[in-house]
Amino acid sequence: MDSGSTAGPVPADQRNVRRHNLGLVMRSISVTGWSTRARLATATGLTKATVSSLAGELIEAGLLTESGAQAKGATGRPGSVLEVNRQGHAGIGLEINVDYVAACVTDLGHRVRYHRVECVDNRTEHTASLNRLARMASAALRAAEEFELTPQGIAVAVPGIVEPERGRLLRAPNLDWTDLPIVDLLAERLGLAPTEIWLDNEANLAALGVLWFAGGSAWGDFVYVSSEIGVGAGIVTDGQMYRGARGFAGEIGHVSIDPSGEPCGCGGRGCIERYCGQEAILRSAGLPTDTATSTGNPDGPVTELLAALEREEQRAVRAVRRAGEALGVGLANVINVIDPDTVVLGGIFTPLAPWLVEPLTAALAGQAIAAPWSPPRVAVSSLGPEAAVRGAAGLVIEQMLSDPARITRSGQGLGNNRHV
Amino acid sequence: MDSGSTAGPVPADQRNVRRHNLGLVMRSISVTGWSTRARLATATGLTKATVSSLAGELIEAGLLTESGAQAKGATGRPGSVLEVNRQGHAGIGLEINVDYVAACVTDLGHRVRYHRVECVDNRTEHTASLNRLARMASAALRAAEEFELTPQGIAVAVPGIVEPERGRLLRAPNLDWTDLPIVDLLAERLGLAPTEIWLDNEANLAALGVLWFAGGSAWGDFVYVSSEIGVGAGIVTDGQMYRGARGFAGEIGHVSIDPSGEPCGCGGRGCIERYCGQEAILRSAGLPTDTATSTGNPDGPVTELLAALEREEQRAVRAVRRAGEALGVGLANVINVIDPDTVVLGGIFTPLAPWLVEPLTAALAGQAIAAPWSPPRVAVSSLGPEAAVRGAAGLVIEQMLSDPARITRSGQGLGNNRHV
DNA sequence: GCCGCTTAGTTCGGCAGCCTAACGAAGATG
């Protein structure tokens, strides 16, 4: 939860150079999985001498491991292999959503080592939900310990509008929660410092999850759109999340595609959510909309919808096609404004994609201004509803990758600040 | 036109530190107008020793001037005043728009030293327009020389979609120009290297113009929306332009507010431009839409519209109010997606603001999701149609401010590369 | 008018961190 933001202009000195280059080496290894000092030198543009020094520091900090020599056979001395240390640090991701709570543990190699989901309706008193979340967090921390991983932070995804600097949830319409200092409440329950816990919007973190865990870097700048109970989007530019001035960016669910349309709970009319939200699709398909145990639940109404689609029931197919069309119209507007390379569909859009994509693409082609000579790419996330928790855990991991110096300096592991 | 973009990850060394700190000092002086070494040290967080060294280099490069001592009277030795050098380097801005061509010269202090507009219809063969533009550029260069300013670059604003890296105009619907290598064509006519000329979208540069020449830094992240013949927007985040993956960001004119609305030339339906463009407003006000000599022309139809509004003619007032409402509905969607602090109105919206803002604000309040607890601010640019040329000239200036090292190193002034 | 006080700017030595160059290490090849 450390601000990390631009606290005004700041002078640079050699430490910045070091920090930058440590991150550079870490990143470079992270994308290819492994490397050697010589390879790193050519990949990063640094000299062998400097890479040696940087690598030494990263190994010291437990971020890299040196694992024997490179496969022999080639001419010349074989390099010694450097890998991201998968036995060292870890990130913890948590998620509260309308109808489930989830936790996961990820190692520095972006491997998911632990993952739990509990289906439960959180549209009630928030205390119970937070207690449950704290229990799951504790379990995840214990699991990490069993794997001999030292967690370096916790990130929490929530389906609402957030003030990341202060760790507050401002408003979650679909949970009916308002103005909750989630980071503080959770820190207290876990006995951790609030600076060790981050909070962000579910769609934003899901976008990052897709970026880091589903090959999203190949998509360039992209908009991740997902539907669960609500419809949200996360915008990724230049490998970074675009959060907007106050962190409200990506509220695509309440983009209007028909100003004279049906009124929405947000006060507006004709919001995308009214056409493409889970409930809207189910209703228009003539299926029950009992969302209490839907998304994560194999017996939920989404499963029923999928079954109906498989059976080619016309009402279901038409409902999904209409949703795709509406989404396309709304997304075209988004594309005209932010010009992404790709649109990525997630959440329940992932399983619905076979029926959704064609009408969506058609609508995009009609309205997106750049469409004629560079039509927007449409991709489907393979993560489905897991994207957000993974993104949360990934956030912690990525902080280590891009600023390894933090670990180099600070004491190791979560919760150590208590004793200072 | 130098790419400057991220050519992959790049190693950092002490030179980066120097570059950063040179920029820091330059920026710091630029915002306050003047400073002293001691003040700079506290303002930037650098030490006096370092600031001294940096200032020396900047003076050497002609970016700063040292002008006598600070006003006496206070206790202690008075500092010696450092100012941005207004007699040194300059930026040249050019603009081609539908019904005029403009040029301006700006000094390092963001002062406009020269400004010319010629009203002319450019919706014809582009050769004539480019010839005219080159003539105006030459005149501006001569003017700079007369002021003893050395131009460091030229930036060109065009009303269309652009590939900034290659300096090509891809498509300008309102000019009916397609795929023109404007930078190359202009460089040839002026005998300059293409790397000394930048090209960008008119709305983007206008947004920067507003940021740098009309106190826009107080607005935080903002969306600048202007209407001339078309309706365009520029998005400024963190003091920088948001260009999107391919530079098409901000094409707000073709955001749709009614998917069953009137068809638009872009292929879509119900585009904002059909409601808030200059022609649309004039037509719905029952005025002639002869745009050949409108925006820059005191006898043009916009002047007539303003006169009608002053006379409180109902048809004109209703037309503008309807435009404001439509713009509000469209902007609400934009705000929900990119969450700016402020919306800034420019172009012909500037004079229309007294009649436009109220219905616009009302529409925003109804549909923007964050409106209830932090309503979007609406501001009006004082620059009107001059914003884009100024932004273009400012772009050159800002490059010098944020990376003074470029000048420190390179030969002085435009066109010197010819002789290398 | 001299002396001390305060603030400004410079000089100098120290240190971090990158670079170049040279060198030892480890395997392949003949």
Next chain:
DNA sequence: CATCTTCGTTAGGCTGCCGAACTAAGCGGC
């Protein structure tokens, strides 16, 4: 076993920031 190639380390040099000491310049008190 000598030679070749590539890898990684070590030593020395340079850039650039910092801290501290020093000089500069104005003010005010006696």
